Amino acid sequence: MSFGYFSRKVLAALATLAFVVCFNFFLFRVVESDPVASLFRGRNLTPAQRLELRQEFGLDGSKGEQFVRYLQQTAQLNLGRSYRSNQPVSSEIRERAWPTIALVGVSTLFSAIFGILIGIVAAWRRRTKADYGWTGFSMATYSMPDFWLGMLLLISFAVALGWFPVGGITDTGSDATGVAKLFDQAHHMFLPALTLTLAYLGEYALVMRSSLLDTMREDYLTLARAKGLRDVVVRNRHAVPNALLPVVTLIAINFGFVLSGAIAVETIFSWPGLGLLTYDALKGPDLPMLQGLFLVFSAAVIFFNLVADLLYGFLDPRVRTP
Amino acid sequence: MSSIAVSPRSIAWQRRRRALAQAWAQYRRHLPGMIGLGVLVVIVAMALLAPVISNHDELRAVNTVDNPTWATPSEFPPLGTDNLGRSVWAQFVWGARISLLVGLAATLIAIVIGSVVGIAAGFYRGVGSAVLMRLTEWFLVIPFLPLAIVLAAILGPSVRNIILVIGITSWPSTARLVRAQVLTLKERLYVERSRALGASNRHLIGRHIFPNVSPIILANLTLTVPIAILSETTLAFLGLGDPTRASWGKMLDEAFRAGALSRNAWWYFLPPGLGIMAVVIAFTLIGSALEEILDPRLRERRK
Amino acid sequence: MTAPLLSVRDLHVTYRSEAGPVPAVRGVSFDLHPGETLGLAGESGCGKSTIAGALLKVLPPGTEVTGEVLLDGEDVLQMKPGRLRAVRWTEMSIVFQGALHALNPVQRVGNQIEEAIETHRTTPAATARVAELLELVGLPARRAGDYPHQLSGGQRQRVLIALALACNPRVLIADEPTTALDVMVQAQVLELLERLQRELALSMIFITHDLSTLSYVCRRTAVMYAGRIVEEGPAEEVFAHPRHPYASALAAAFPLIGDHSHRMNPSGLPGDPPDPRAIPSGCPFHLRCAVVQPECPELDVELWPAGDGRRAACIHVLAGAAP
Numbered sequence: 001m002s003f004g005y006f007s008r009k010v011l012a013a014l015a016t017l018a019f020v021v022c023f024n025f026f027l028f029r030v031v032e033s034d035p036v037a038s039l040f041r042g043r044n045l046t047p048a049q050r051l052e053l054r055q056e057f058g059l060d061g062s063k064g065e066q067f068v069r070y071l072q073q074t075a076q077l078n079l080g081r082s083y084r085s086n087q088p089v090s091s092e093i094r095e096r097a098w099p100t101i102a103l104v105g106v107s108t109l110f111s112a113i114f115g116i117l118i119g120i121v122a123a124w125r126r127r128t129k130a131d132y133g134w135t136g137f138s139m140a141t142y143s144m145p146d147f148w149l150g151m152l153l154l155i156s157f158a159v160a161l162g163w164f165p166v167g168g169i170t171d172t173g174s175d176a177t178g179v180a181k182l183f184d185q186a187h188h189m190f191l192p193a194l195t196l197t198l199a200y201l202g203e204y205a206l207v208m209r210s211s212l213l214d215t216m217r218e219d220y221l222t223l224a225r226a227k228g229l230r231d232v233v234v235r236n237r238h239a240v241p242n243a244l245l246p247v248v249t250l251i252a253i254n255f256g257f258v259l260s261g262a263i264a265v266e267t268i269f270s271w272p273g274l275g276l277l278t279y280d281a282l283k284g285p286d287l288p289m290l291q292g293l294f295l296v297f298s299a300a301v302i303f304f305n306l307v308a309d310l311l312y313g314f315l316d317p318r319v320r321t322p
Numbered sequence: 323m324s325s326i327a328v329s330p331r332s333i334a335w336q337r338r339r340r341a342l343a344q345a346w347a348q349y350r351r352h353l354p355g356m357i358g359l360g361v362l363v364v365i366v367a368m369a370l371l372a373p374v375i376s377n378h379d380e381l382r383a384v385n386t387v388d389n390p391t392w393a394t395p396s397e398f399p400p401l402g403t404d405n406l407g408r409s410v411w412a413q414f415v416w417g418a419r420i421s422l423l424v425g426l427a428a429t430l431i432a433i434v435i436g437s438v439v440g441i442a443a444g445f446y447r448g449v450g451s452a453v454l455m456r457l458t459e460w461f462l463v464i465p466f467l468p469l470a471i472v473l474a475a476i477l478g479p480s481v482r483n484i485i486l487v488i489g490i491t492s493w494p495s496t497a498r499l500v501r502a503q504v505l506t507l508k509e510r511l512y513v514e515r516s517r518a519l520g521a522s523n524r525h526l527i528g529r530h531i532f533p534n535v536s537p538i539i540l541a542n543l544t545l546t547v548p549i550a551i552l553s554e555t556t557l558a559f560l561g562l563g564d565p566t567r568a569s570w571g572k573m574l575d576e577a578f579r580a581g582a583l584s585r586n587a588w589w590y591f592l593p594p595g596l597g598i599m600a601v602v603i604a605f606t607l608i609g610s611a612l613e614e615i616l617d618p619r620l621r622e623r624r625k
Numbered sequence: 626m627t628a629p630l631l632s633v634r635d636l637h638v639t640y641r642s643e644a645g646p647v648p649a650v651r652g653v654s655f656d657l658h659p660g661e662t663l664g665l666a667g668e669s670g671c672g673k674s675t676i677a678g679a680l681l682k683v684l685p686p687g688t689e690v691t692g693e694v695l696l697d698g699e700d701v702l703q704m705k706p707g708r709l710r711a712v713r714w715t716e717m718s719i720v721f722q723g724a725l726h727a728l729n730p731v732q733r734v735g736n737q738i739e740e741a742i743e744t745h746r747t748t749p750a751a752t753a754r755v756a757e758l759l760e761l762v763g764l765p766a767r768r769a770g771d772y773p774h775q776l777s778g779g780q781r782q783r784v785l786i787a788l789a790l791a792c793n794p795r796v797l798i799a800d801e802p803t804t805a806l807d808v809m810v811q812a813q814v815l816e817l818l819e820r821l822q823r824e825l826a827l828s829m830i831f832i833t834h835d836l837s838t839l840s841y842v843c844r845r846t847a848v849m850y851a852g853r854i855v856e857e858g859p860a861e862e863v864f865a866h867p868r869h870p871y872a873s874a875l876a877a878a879f880p881l882i883g884d885h886s887h888r889m890n891p892s893g894l895p896g897d898p899p900d901p902r903a904i905p906s907g908c909p910f911h912l913r914c915a916v917v918q919p920e921c922p923e924l925d926v927e928l929w930p931a932g933d934g935r936r937a938a939c940i941h942v943l944a945g946a947a948p
Contacts, residue, residue, distance in 0.1 A: 219721060219722075222678070222683050222721075223719070223728075223788075225683045226681045226683045226713055226714065226719050227713065227714045227718075227740065227741040228710040228712075228713035228714045228744050229740070237740075238729050242730065242731055245731075317730070317731055317772040317774070318730060321772055321774075321775060
């Protein structure tokens with residue numbers, strides 16, 4: 001990959017990040033009136049207490065001063081204190097990030113693998129029963145609200161059959177460690193991961209199918225067949241790698257979005273990640289927490305957009321080589 | 323001149339009508355598109371006939387104290403009752419109205435903003451256009467759901483606010499698509515020619531640019547509606563919907579919170595989910611059919 | 626005369642499309658003798674490139690192909706899949722048009738040549754053979770490590786020629802190998818093909834829309850129109866003194882450089898080639914023909930003898946007069 005391409009993409013991502021940081025400030029300041037007043041409504045606060053609280057939440061001074069302080073604090077990864085728990089937002093987010101990353105990572109991996117395989121089968125056997133069946137399946141999972149799909153899986157496999165726990169990340173009161181703990185967590189993760197896998201698999205299958213169908217019209221496939229290669233070799237060595245390029249990019253971009261897209265699914269399964277944290281922050285509303293989460297979610301999208309660009313540059317020799 | 327047989331405008335209209343008739347003839351042969359249209363017609367008819375086919379009174383708990391709670395469909399046809407004895411059928415039918423209304427109205431807002439920004443950014447040159455384009459790119463990376471959640475939380479729950487929130491968070495992809503199309507259109511000869519003849523920008527946009535991007539806008543519109551409806555569902559499920567009006571998303575939220583899952587009250591949470599699926603599939607089928615018919619090049623837009 | 630190496634008999638190719646069957650080739654027969662170069666000329670859409678695909682049976686699935694393609698007496702169209710794959714590239718190979726995406730954009734060109742060699746295992750040291758092939762077509766061996774987009778149009782065309790020669794085929798089908806290249810590069814590629822044909826004693830089918838090119842590389846040539854051969858004969862004769870009005874129009878479209886008679890009389894051809902789904906009755910050329918006769922729309926044309934080993938499908942030939 002050329003250094004020019006790399007530095008151009010990184011600079012663009014940094015500019016976007018700067019925009020999001022500013023946007024985040026104004027989004028919350030424009031609408032927020034006086035959280036101290038609304039949060040402590042009904043309690044008698046002396047002006048001194050009020051001032052102290054306002055200072056604590058960073059709400060004293062002019063908007064300009066607030067903005068400068070916000071920038072300084074954000075640069076130090078200080079995202080303020082939660083109204084609800086009075087803990088630093090950044091440490092709560094850090095704590096809750098891992099369950100989400102694990103859940104989304106596993107789901108993305110499986111939805112990518114199965115989505116791509118389904119797309120290949122559907123395109124390679126287009127206009128057969130296999131194509132209609134798999135394309136219909138992809139369309140169906142694509143069109144379901146993800147949390148509703150989660151509800152269906154929950155009621156079937158956790159409530160009715162009892163194969164899986166109904167929620168959480170470990171059994172309550174469990175003090176298992178090591179492999180036993182890991183197994184317990186995997187057991188809890190199965191249903192939410194299956195939900196997200198099914199929810200995203202449809203889109204990947206549909207995109208892979210149309211990408212492969214486009215690729216199959218290319219002349220280099222005719223040439224590969226004319227060389228005497230078996231159809232399977234033509235498909236696996238020539239058609240699929242080219243068709244994969246846009247799909248891999250899409251998956252990388254989506255990873256950033258899924259991080260925030262899992263809010264409703266995490267809620268259904270009480271999965272203690274960033275989604276459930278968002279859901280809880282909505283009751284209140286816990287504005288510093290929402291603001292911090294919003295920043296983290298946006299940064300994730302920007303980061304994975306960058307990853308997608310760089311990945312594309314690495315995978316496609318037309319970008320990689322001069 | 324004593325009489326004008328045909329004005330240029332009427333010629334243009336005739337041509338447009340003919341193109342429309344031709345597109346419809348093509349659409350009729352598109353089986354998935356026709357299935358989608360059929361499903362949509364049934365659901366829209368159901369929503370419009372809500373006062374006829376269901377009892378609005380059964381939506382309010384104050385009127386349903388005598389009803390059994392958690393009644394199965396066989397005990398309380400056609401779809402049973404919820405934890406407050408309200409008719410699930412009535413909620414489903416009236417909820418269709420809100421879900422469709424939010425989906426369509428929000429899409430309209432998104433499409434209008436997206437088209438205006440896209441045409442402006444594509445047509446004009448200079449700083450303003452560059453800023454618009456940057457802004458679009460930036461808004462594309464702002465995760466839609468958290469932004470909508472924050473806005474909905476800040477504005478407060480009402481149908482109007484939900485429409486606004488979804489509308490003003492969904493425009494960037496339309497803007498990018500329209501801009502790309504305007505850029506290619508602009509290069510075409512006939513625009514160059516009419517510019518050479520001294521046509522004003524307003525004339526160019528109104529007569530040449532807009533009529534030619536409108537098929538793309540239409541196809542994009544049908545593909546944005548399902549996304550808007552799914553967004554409404556998610557927002558309502560997170561408790562950000564209008565607490566006074568039944569929608570499919572709110573039904574799912576209430577079913578979940580009332581413990582329909584642990585009671586295995588499938589008649590409560592199955593209908594709204596199936597309804598959403600049906601509408602989303604219908605619009606997706608219609609949208610892809612329109613894309614294929616109106617502009618085959620559109621299929622290459624994912625790049 | 627020796628027995629033909631390749632003999633095509635009454636070849637019909639019909640594509641399947643959503644709007645119904647599309648007959649692209651409608652009864653074509655020709656012979657190719659060892660060491661001979663046969664030209665196939667015609668406008669785009671006349672079916673000439675379809676023939677290239679049909680000879681190796683690499684047309685899209687669902688395409689209907691009838692007739693015979695006899696390679697040493699064995700019908701390619703009737704071969705079992707395994708036998709067919711063995712014949713592809715070792716007996717017959719195609720030089721694809723370089724302007725199209727005939728090379729896989731994400732693989733190094735050397736690997737793409739190597740793949741052909743290793744599929745058929747005719748040479749043990751594939752890498753050495755790749756270098757040899759590249760040098761044979763006038764490219765430095767280090768170009769094997771390049772991706773297609775790093776090569777110029779002429780270099781890509783040379784790679785495609787090297788690729789076609791990888792397994793020492795007996796028949797080389799060159800499908801518009803000079804289209805979309807600069808004039809200078811065109812000449813270089815033509816020279817290369819002609820030299821290779823001579824040195825390697827290849828039998829070649831050369832497909833192009835440019836009759837003047839054929840007169841340069843081929844001994845015999847056939848002109849196609851609407852899926853049929855309308856004239857065939859010695860290449861120079863066909864170009865210099867065409868007997869079919871379509872062939873004369875095609876010849877006039879590519880004047881020899883410095884030929885004044887052509888410059889003074891640039892006879893363009895009116896209209897477009899016919900839609901394969903709606904081919905005109907009788908002589909399919911009658912709607913565009915400058916010397917059309919009243920009976921042409923009903924005339925059942927076939928290739929009639931036109932002297933000196935020439936044949937043409939025109940009423941004027943039947944009548945014995947030059948058009």
